Amino acid sequence: MKRILLILALLFIIAIAALYRPDIPVETLQEQYKTPVSHVVEIDGMPVHYRAEGASLDSVPLVLLHGTGASLLTWNGWIPYFRPDTRTIRLDLPGYGLTGPHPNNEASPEYYAKFLSFFLDRLNIRRCDLAGNSLGGAIAWRFALRYPERVRKLILIDAAGYPNQSESVPIAFRLARIPVVRDVFSRLTPKLLFRASLENVYADPGQVTDTLVQQYYDMMLRAGNRRAFVRRSYQPDSAWQRIPEIQQPTLVMWGQTDKLIPILTAYRFHDDLPDDTLIVYPNAGHVPMEELPQQTAMDARRFLKK
Numbered sequence: 001m002k003r004i005l006l007i008l009a010l011l012f013i014i015a016i017a018a019l020y021r022p023d024i025p026v027e028t029l030q031e032q033y034k035t036p037v038s039h040v041v042e043i044d045g046m047p048v049h050y051r052a053e054g055a056s057l058d059s060v061p062l063v064l065l066h067g068t069g070a071s072l073l074t075w076n077g078w079i080p081y082f083r084p085d086t087r088t089i090r091l092d093l094p095g096y097g098l099t100g101p102h103p104n105n106e107a108s109p110e111y112y113a114k115f116l117s118f119f120l121d122r123l124n125i126r127r128c129d130l131a132g133n134s135l136g137g138a139i140a141w142r143f144a145l146r147y148p149e150r151v152r153k154l155i156l157i158d159a160a161g162y163p164n165q166s167e168s169v170p171i172a173f174r175l176a177r178i179p180v181v182r183d184v185f186s187r188l189t190p191k192l193l194f195r196a197s198l199e200n201v202y203a204d205p206g207q208v209t210d211t212l213v214q215q216y217y218d219m220m221l222r223a224g225n226r227r228a229f230v231r232r233s234y235q236p237d238s239a240w241q242r243i244p245e246i247q248q249p250t251l252v253m254w255g256q257t258d259k260l261i262p263i264l265t266a267y268r269f270h271d272d273l274p275d276d277t278l279i280v281y282p283n284a285g286h287v288p289m290e291e292l293p294q295q296t297a298m299d300a301r302r303f304l305k306k
Contacts, residue, residue: 021189023223029098032218033073040098043118044106049098050091050119054083060127060152061087062304063120067134067160067287069170069197069229071097071219074133077293081301089128091119093136097219101228109135109160110239113142120150129304131155133287134261142239144246154250155300158258158286161240162268168259170197189226191217201286203257212290243272250276251303253296255284277303 026047037051051072062082066074072090082088092099094115095107106115116139120128130151132140137159144151195213199205220226250273254266263280270278279299284291 021221023226024218024221025223026098026100029218029222033098041119041122043122044094044115045103046094046099046101048091048094048119050089052087052089052123053079054087055085060129061089061125062129062131063116063125064088064090065116065130065132065136065139066090066093066096067132067136067158069096069216069220070133070287071215073097073215073219074287074290078289078297078300081294081297086301086304089123089125092219093139095228096225098222100222101224105228105231107228109138109142110237112139113146116143117147117150126150127152129153129155131157131300132159133157133289134160137161141243141246144248145239145242148247151248153304154246154248155253155303156250156269157253157289157296158255158261158266159252159269160261161243162265163240164261164265166260167262168200170200170260189217189220194220201258201260202291203255203283203285204291207291243269244274246273247275249303249306251300252276252278253288253299254278254280255286255288255291256280256282257284258286260286 034049035051037053038049039052040047040049042048049072064072064075064078066072071092075088075090079088093112094102095105127150130140130143130153132138132155134157137156138161140154141156141159141161144154191213194217195208198208198213198216202208220229252266252269252273254263256263266278266280270276281288281292281296288296
């Protein structure tokens with residue numbers, strides 16, 4: 001019996017050692033992921049990483065906000081279609097990407113809306129077009145409500161905000177919600193969990209490449225991001241009841257097969273927004289701008305150029 005227990009303990013130790021992943025220093029990731037269009041600006045105690053690209057023929061830039069667990073890399077597929085004539089600004093939100101966690105782990109959508117105001121002020125951007133996916137969508141519509149004079153047009157891509165019942169939640173999200181497991185998750189982070197989570201939000205799991213998995217994995221292992229992810233808690237509020245007050249022309253884009261924020265939410269936005277256009281993509285899930293970059297980017301361009 002003692003021998004069996006010893007073997008089990010040894011196997012447990014081996015498993016822990018195999019799954020353990022140390023944090024990656026931000027300096028190491030910067031060497032790999034920073035580009036000539038990358039910049040860092042200090043805001044609220046954080047080195048906020050962003051990329052500014054494109055030659056603008058319009059004084060109003062397009063600001064892009066990523067979703068939970070993502071980074072500014074989620075917009076890679078869009079940039080070539082905007083670069084010729086549109087100034088794009090995309091950033092790693094606090095708690096994600098190269099920016100890393102907020103000193104006090106501030107992460108509510110309401111905080112993010114205020115943070116975005118600070119960010120735009122630092123870049124001397126008085127007015128912008130604003131696009132957001134998932135969490136980024138929730139930040140975008142809250143920002144439009146809080147600072148209506150600063151948003152010309154709004155693009156909501158599988159946006160969060162309404163109370164909803166997910167049909168399926170990525171495994172990484174589920175683990176982060178379990179009190180005991182989440183503390184382990186902040187240190188033991190097998191890459192296969194990231195692949196499974198990405199395949200869960202894609203309509204076609206075959207589109208999830210090794211390169212894509214590695215990008216998401218690297219950004220989560222940025223020092224502090226995992227601990228911020230598992231400690232993050234969003235308190236539901238009633239802000240969604242004000243969505244009908246949004247006056248900006250809005251494009252609602254949605255993946256038909258989204259299981260995290262189901263298609264019914266798209267129709268709810270469509271019903272509540274006074275000035276909107278709805279486009280549903282049959283062959284996309286939760287991140288249409290990654291799954292169908294050309295089609296979604298061209299639809300967004302047409303909307304912005306009207």
